[in-house]
Every structure is written in C-alpha cells, then in structure tokens.
Amino acid sequence: MIRPTLQFLSPDTVDRVIEEAIELLQDPGVRVHSPQALSLLSDRGAQVDLEAKVAHMPAGLVQRAVETAPKSFYLYDFEGQPAVHYGGDDVQFDPGSTAIEFLDYGATTSRAPTTADFVRYVQLADSLPALDAVSTSLVCADVPQEMADLYRLFLVLLYARKPVVTGAFAVETWRVMKDLLVVMAGSEQALAEKPTAVFDVCPSPPLLWSEITCENLMDCARYRVPAELVSMPLTGATGPATLLGAIVQHAAESLSGIAIHQLVNPGAPIVWGGSPAAFDMRTGTPPMGAIETMMIDCAYAQIGKSLGLPTHAYLGMSDAKIVDAQCGFESGISATLGALAGINMISGPGMLDFESCFSLEKLVVDAEIVGMAKRLVAGIAERETPLALDVIRQVGHAGHFMATRHTRQWFRQELFIPSAVVDRDFRRNWEEKGSKDTAQRAHGRAEALIAAYQSKGLSAEVVAELEAITLRRAQAAGMDRLPPR
C-alpha cells in the first residue's frame, strides 16, 4: 500500500535550506535575550556579543544538537497510556491554542472567554474521538492576566483525560505549570518519563529569542518536559517575501532553539513546529487560511523530517469570523494538506479569525474534517488477495453486495463514518429534521457531548492540591478566590 504524501521540496532544495539556515546562525547570528542562555552558548563555542545580545553559533554546535535531539517520543494521557506519538509520519490533531476571543453559537460578535466557556470547551474537546490531545485553547478573562496561562492548564487537568498542548506567558508561571503537572504525575521524574504535556515556545521573527521564551525553552529541557518550537515568520513582514525564504528563516530560528535546548539537556524531547503565515499585503493580517501559509507549513515539516525530528504545525484554521463556507473550506484544505505532509501534531481545530477566536461549533465541524484527513492518509489498503476476484464472482451479475460476508467484514474499516454533523440525508429527511445548516447541526452535537461528559473522578486530595497551587498565584495577583466552575 502506498501512503499518500505531499512534498514541496526536492532533496537538493532541502539541503540548501538547511545549509543557509546554519550559515545564518553564524552570520548574522541569533538575538538571545536570556543572559543564562548567552553564557551557556559562549561556554560551548558560540561567539557571543553580550552588548548586542547576539550569539553566533558554529555549524558543529548546531549539528550536534540535531543529533542528540530524540527522533520520537510519546505523550501520555492522564490515565498513564501512550496517546500521542511524535515521530515518523504519524498524524494527530489537537484544538487550536490561546484564543483571546470566544464566539457563542449564533453570534456574529465575539467576546472574552470565561471559566464557564473553558470548562465546556475542555469537556467537548476531551469527548470528540477525532482529537488526540486537548489544548489550553482559551485565555479566561475572569482571572488576572498574571495567572491566565497556568489557570488554563489547571482547568484542563480537572477535566481532560487526553494529553495537553500548552504554553506559558512568563518565566515563573512555567514552573508553576510544571508543578501542576507534577501533582498529576506524582513526581518530576514520573513526569519526565511519561510526559502528559508539550509546551509551545515561540521565537520572535526575525531571529530573536525573548527572555521569557528562552527561559521556558531551557526549563523544558531541564525537566525533560517536551518543548514544541513555534517559529512564525510572516512573509514580507517579519520574514522574506518568498515562501522558500520564510522556510529558511523558520529553519534558522528552529535550529537555534534546538541548539539552546540540547545544550541544557542533551536528549530532552523537542518538536520541529511552527505557525508561519503568508502576510496579507492589503490588510496587514496573518491569514492562517491562505494557501501559501499551508504550503510553508508542509514544506518546513519536510525540512524537520529530513533532520529526523518530530513535527508540528498550526493548521486546520480559518480566518472567517463565523462558522460559514470560508470557515469550512479553509479548515478542510489546511487539515488535509497537513495530514498529507505527515505532520505529527496539527493544532488548529476550533480556531477562527487569525488564531484568535474559538468556536465550539467549529471544533465539532473540524473534528469531522480530522476524521476524513486521517482516513485519507490511511490510504487504499489491499485487504485481500486476489483483490476482488472472489467476491465479484460470488455475487455475479444478479445481486447486490449488501448481504455478503465480505461487505460485513470490511465496510467499517474501509469507511470513515461521520457523525450527523456531516449531512448525507435525502433532501426530504433533511427538511423534516428542521433544514439545519452545518453550524446548527454542530451546535446540537456540541451540546449533546457536553451533556454526556463524565467526570474523570480525580481524588479530592489531587483536586485540593491543584487548587492550592492555583489559588496561591491568584492571591498573589490580587484575586481572593477562584471563579466558580
């Protein structure tokens, strides 16, 4: 069986991208705003300009880092089972991350998300079978910003069984988030052995590691909690206008991250990810639904694979403002291309409006897209030898295939069977069921899944410990008690 795959770059072009990226890390080098990282880089042979906070990394240092970075690893669910495999061509999906807006069903105006929205979101994301992990998808506006990052993780830990894709907004809060994960795992060692979370760390284009992201990156390495690099050049704005130019810059930023990370702790897990975009030259926006955005993502994943690294991308999103036709076609094309590119973790379902607004209805629609995309890359299997000679002869000219053993044996494995969100009804039945459009059907499924959500049965002690850690940060930020759930 051939696994359908998508490649944009010839082997020669892949080599040239990596060569130019390594050359860029020497000249002009990378800006690193963490004194600790600069001193580490200096100790290991980088030429460091402390005044300008620039590190010029020798090729050998970068190449060694790529060699020590693991080629694959697992994320575990909160019941201790391996749930997500980063490595090879495995394709998995999680919801988009860090929306600062939330779109209610039927609304055209978005609003700031709250704790209640987050709880409903995580119950839904945990319940949708197509999604392999959850994310800290909403930034709750009913808690102080100083703790908004860790509060999202706190809510995930209370409700989700699936592993989580997350990230910190500050240096100190990363450590608090690690503490929350340790409560669930039992110890730092247990967390390192069976990681349940991956942390996004985002360099700032062009070629800059801010202090927060650099410290987060180094903390991930120290505690062996997986890090996911999210380099995001915008073509013609914060990166070159050519798609290949953006891919070179993405490679340089990602390689610099791997170098810093592996210097801190060789062998710690790290992912070649990103969220670049084809900058819109009319509006100045970073469209996630642009075809060129998707092409850059697939191509940088090809670079990461050529280095033997696990991959990630922000795909499956739309820039539409509501769950409409644009929302569907952008998300559908994007998730499909990402799956064909064999990207290990694709983050995006549920996300609208340039990665800023979350919709539960979109999440439900996207779960169907994910189901189809996964089916697509599973390919066309040779189930039997001969391929069909026997069954066609058996049925002959007269009958139909419905009653054959062959049909019963194979149809469930051959077909992705969608939920009722995907309309395949006869028109009259569709009309009798209320002539519902996609968003209406998705709303129905979202409400049904949330209503059916079963508590994960955490012990009272674990809940109390998680609450105590979170409440301490709330109180330090001036909030006496956590919002009701």
Next chain:
Amino acid sequence: MNYVGEQFAQGEMFLPDLVLAGEAMKAAVAVLEPEMARRGAERKMLGKVVLGTVAGDIHEIGKTLVGTMLASSGFQVYDLGVDVPIGTFVEKVRQVNADIVGLSALLTTTMARQRDVIEALDEAGLRPKVKVMVGGAPVTGSWADEIGADGYSEDAIGAVAVAKRLMGI
C-alpha cells in the same frame, strides 16, 4: 503619497508600496526641510505623535506601520521602538510637547502596560495635554474605554483617522 494612499484604499496598491512611499517621503523631507528653513518657510505638521510598543513586548511591525501611516499623513512621529519603559514615554511626551501618544501591545500579558503608561502620564500631570491612542491584536474598543484611552483603531489606516479626529481635524 496621497496618490499611493488612494490606490491602497482601492486595493490597487499594497502595504509594501505604502511603506516604500513613506520611506521616500521621509528621505525627501530630510532634504527639503533645511531648504525650507533657509527660506523662512515652515513645514506645517498636523501634530506630534510619540509612538512605541510597551515594556515587555518586542513586537514591532504593527507599531511601525502606524508610524509610517501617521508620518506620511503629515504628523511628526517620534518612534521610541519596542519594549519601551513607562518612564521613557512620559519623558518623551514632556520633551517634545506631544499632542498624541500611541501605545502598541501584541500580547494579552503586556496589554496591561498601556494602562500603566496612562496612569504615569496622569501622575506626571501630562494627561490633560496629551491624547492616548492604543492598538495591537488583543486590544479592543472596550479595553480602550476601560483604561481611559482616547482612541483605538484596529489597523494602521484607521489609526490616521483616529489621530486626525483627536486633533480636531
């Protein structure tokens, strides 16, 4: 510059055209201003704008686009760059006797610094003299109202209209 602006508004020209026209205009003004001064003429400016991305935030492009648009529309722009400390905004506003200060923030975590700058301007007694504009991806009109800013725009083109309104033009 006006022509490029019109073409941009019609969707015939694009941001790189606009930015390049702004750069050309800046270069031309640098040559023309001394000559005008020599002849005793003065370039009529719409107002003075102090601009920067707030402390803790290193995001540049939105702020720079706003600066380009304002400068090419006839404002005198003092661009303080990124990660600008609160005190630097206050100092510059006082020093140049600014009409408007523009505060950019891309992150939800740094948005709160916009409020801090407004409070610092208030404490320095400058608030009655200077109008405050805020912008950045997470910034909304209701946030601008909440922190007591005078103007907010979603994009760089809109920022010019807001600045003109604040100047009573």
